[in-house]
Amino acid sequence: MNSILKNAVVVPAGQGDAIGFLTWNSLSNMLITPDDLKQKLIDSGLGEGWMPNAIRLPDAFRRATSEKFKREMSPGVYENYMFREVASTSSFVQRNLVCETVDTKGRRLNYIPDVGSLVLDRKTEKVDASYISSMAQQLVSNAALQFDIFRNNYGSTTLRTVITNALKSMSPTPVRPSGGVYFVPAQFDGNLDALIRFIVSLEKGEAEKVPVMxxxxxxxxxxxxxxxxxxxxxxxxxxxxxxxxxxxxxxxxxxxxxxxxxxxxxxxxxxxxxxxxxxxxxxxxxxxxxxxxxxxxx
Incomplete structure (x- = not known):
């Protein structure tokens, strides 16, 4: 990044003849409600046309049950917990909490396919939980709480997709092999300003642009x-x-x-x-x- 800026000829604001802009942004993990996101898109000038698809309950449910947990039971012996989908119909989605016991070489010593479960009723939009141990109770209950959060909030992955799609509409060219810094032609100045306003309005967002002579x-x-x-x-x-x-x-x-x-x-x-x-x-x-x-x- 520094070498790119060192070689760029920067134009003072409001002066000179810029051919375009170098731009980059970052976004840390955060959550935002659909209403807040829509308002920020409108206020920034990007417009609500960039709103992502509505949050689907099954997607929020799967997202809430995507984390894994590992704990050491004795020297060299570990328990791995993860959710696995066992059924998905027009009326419900069921994901079971699986527990596998392994050694340091990855050899499976034990496997329990249903130490806990979460069932999403598509009609009532409620989740039923069950478990057979205190650890399973903790993990299942946490996933249920996460579901209540994710069903009402977009996450950083969705926001990054919105940002990427908006940037793609400005004919960007990557200027670093690893990505992250782009050149945008001058005719998209207004669009880029709107995108930057949107990103910096987000709680965990940062964005910059540098005009190029x-x-x-x-x-x-x-x-x-x-x-x-x-x-x-x-x-x-x-x-x-x-x-x-x-x-x-x-x-x-x-x-x-x-x-x-x-x-x-x-x-x-x-x-x-x-x-x-x-x-x-x-x-x-x-x-x-x-x-x-x-x-x-x-």
């Missing part, structure tokens, strides 16, 4: 990063098809690839040098996406 060095930097992005996008498409990824995973890759192709037009006035190589990559990506979609339809 219209200099040859900076345009060359953007050109290199865009070229890297095109190459990695093409590779992701080809690897996804060759490795026969699950349909949903492949669809996500192809959707990102289509966005990259669509966004290329926002960079034609920024990139330096001959555009032919980039245009060739864009054409190849478009071709691979079309081929993959055709194969998925067969």
């Amino acid at each position: 219209n200099t040859l060095d900076m345009k060359n930097m953007v050109t290199r990063k865009l070229m890297d992005h095109l190459r990695s996008t093409l590779a992701a498409c080809e690897n996804g098809v060759e490795n026969q990824l699950k349909k949903n995973d492949l669809k996500a890759i192809l959707e990102d690839a289509k966005n990259v192709v669509s966004n290329f037009k926002d960079y034609e006035s920024i990139v330096t040098g001959n555009l032919q190589e980039m245009e060739a990559y864009v054409a190849l990506i478009r071709k691979r996406v079309a081929e993959a979609l055709a194969n998925m339809a067969d």
Whole structure:
């Protein structure tokens, strides 16, 4: 991050000719009600169109029962507790608390498939709990409390998805191999400001943007990063098809690839040098996406 900023030519606020912005954000674990989230989206200027899907009770139930617990019973012997789904119908979802006893080498010494259970009644929206030990009672009761929280609140994972989707609408190009820092073309200045206002309005959110001067060095930097992005996008498409990824995973890759192709037009006035190589990559990506979609339809 520091090396990127050191090489960037920063434009004083309200001055100069910026070609775009470097931006980054972070969000720690937090919860937020749907009403509060909607109001923050509206107040920031992003708009309620970015609201995530309504919280589904089964999703909140599974989220509340996703944690695992481990304790040492004696030297080298451990109990592992985890929830497993045993039934899901139109009327209820049941998840049992499993207890397995293992040694330090991972060998299973004992297995109890139902030391506790939680059953969500889809109609009444209530949870019934049962257990056979004090430890199971503690874990089952905690999961039931978590369910009451998660059914009424979005978590950080959902918020990060909202942020990512909003950023994707601004033709971003990653400028670090590990991600996290993006270049956004200048025409999305207002959208980016709204996104940053939204993120910093969140209890655990931070976001920044740095305008980048219209200099040859900076345009060359953007050109290199865009070229890297095109190459990695093409590779992701080809690897996804060759490795026969699950349909949903492949669809996500192809959707990102289509966005990259669509966004290329926002960079034609920024990139330096001959555009032919980039245009060739864009054409190849478009071709691979079309081929993959055709194969998925067969």
